[in-house]
Amino acid sequence: MDEAISTNQELSQPGEKIYYPTLRREMDARKVPLSLGKPCSVMCTFCYEKEHSYRSVDNIPKTTQEDWEYILNYINKIPSNADEYWVWGGNEYMVWTDLFLHPKAMDWLEDFLKYTDKNVTIFTVGFVHVPRIHKLAETYKGRMNFELSVNTLSRHRDFLMPNGPTVKQVLKILDGPAVTSADFYSFGPQTMAVDALTISNINKSCVLWMGCMTPLKGMDDNTVSLMRQGKRALPGEARKIYDLNLPNKATIHTEAYITVFLNRRIIVKHFDFLGIDKKDTLVVSKSIYKILTMYRKKRARYLYVPNTTLGGDTDCTSLLTFADIEKRLSNEKEIYMPKCIIEGGRGRYSDICGVDFEDFKSKVRCRVKLIPDINTKFANRQLIKNGDLKNYVEDYVFNPKSKVFEGIPLPEIN
DSSP, X not given: OOOOBOOOSSXXXXXXXXXXXXXXXXXXXXXXXXXXXSOOTTOOTTOGGGOOTTSOOOBOOOOOHHHHHHHHHHHHHSOOOTTOEEEESOOSSSXXXXXXXXXXXXXXXXXXXXXXXXXXXXXXXXOSOHHHHHHHHHHTTTSEEEEEEEEOOSTTHHHHOTTOOOHHHHHHHHSSSOOSEEEEOOOSTTTHHHHHHHHHHHOSSSEEEEOOOOOOTTOOHHHHHHHHHHHHHHHHHHHHHHHHTOSSOEEEOSOHHXXXXXXXHHHHHHHHTTTOOTTOEEEEOHHHHHHHHHHSTTSSEEEEOOOTTTOTTOOOGGGOOHHXXXXXXXXXXXEEEEGGGGBOSSSTTXXXXXXXXXXXXHHSSSEEEEETTXXXXXXXXXXXXXXXXXXXXXXXXTOTHHHHHHHOOOOOOO
16 A cells, blocks of 8 residues: 555644544544555446546555544544434545455444444445344344445346355345345346345345446446446336335435436426526536426526536436536526535535535636525435335336436537
């Protein structure tokens, strides 16, 4: 591992390690900032950390026992909230990895549950000690939200996750009280639907969290092809699961176009209350452009902005960057922008790249007005409500209007 490098402007305090300010920034955002001190060895071909040049990250050495004691002490000083879940791993100013590859991860997870009164959300592809994780779930009921990244049990698994745990290991983890949700995706026919049945036969209480993976910059062509194949197969796979009538709660939460269409009434209602005039220019992502064009055509000037920074097939308003927006500006004198764009998690009023809103406004030659009601709270709490697989099948797959929505052309971009 290279020498610890911090891009953090906050200086370390006398006598402390240079990277502790970065740990504090993550903890202030309710993240438990452990580090492997090296790249993740699972080498998933779909990993979103393959290309993170859009944001600066710090090189943090492998977490030591001394580091962990500092982390635990700092966390205990932060007031607790019974409805709040800490995330196991820093993922804003640090590179995201499977932290259960750290040899002390299970010990520290138990420490967190034993010596704090806080809740935690953990993610892993399956590198946990099986009897121990189930025991922790039983001992600390309701305090651990375990999202198991199954990804796929299909024939594509070895290619997509070359160093991942075996299917046998994953099924052992599912067979017990620990797993809250199993996250897996469509990669073509006979993938997601088969996995849903397999998982449900073992664990009838965990949430089946499904959908597709989104291609981003840096991914190889074969992985991108599988992801897009999965998207094409999603309606058929979802119908099969719908017909199975499994006892598990089943959701589809990964696709922006599905979320937008299923929430079209809420989105249109919010738009109507914004007070936007026909001559006003509103910054929108692809799916929002389509839904407003479909139901509120010519009610404003919709400035379609692609997610160019992340590339691939990304379609999400909150992931738009100021650079994306700037590329689309021409002679606009004033634009309206959803507030969620400046809630990127890298500081107050900044986008996902960490660019400050004031810096953006001073750079562009137009007035920028925020729409405060279109924020991350609205997206996370309102739009997620209709994400059940049942809603997707009945109100999207079976709904002829979804084809009209999909067929709305996007404006040409020079």
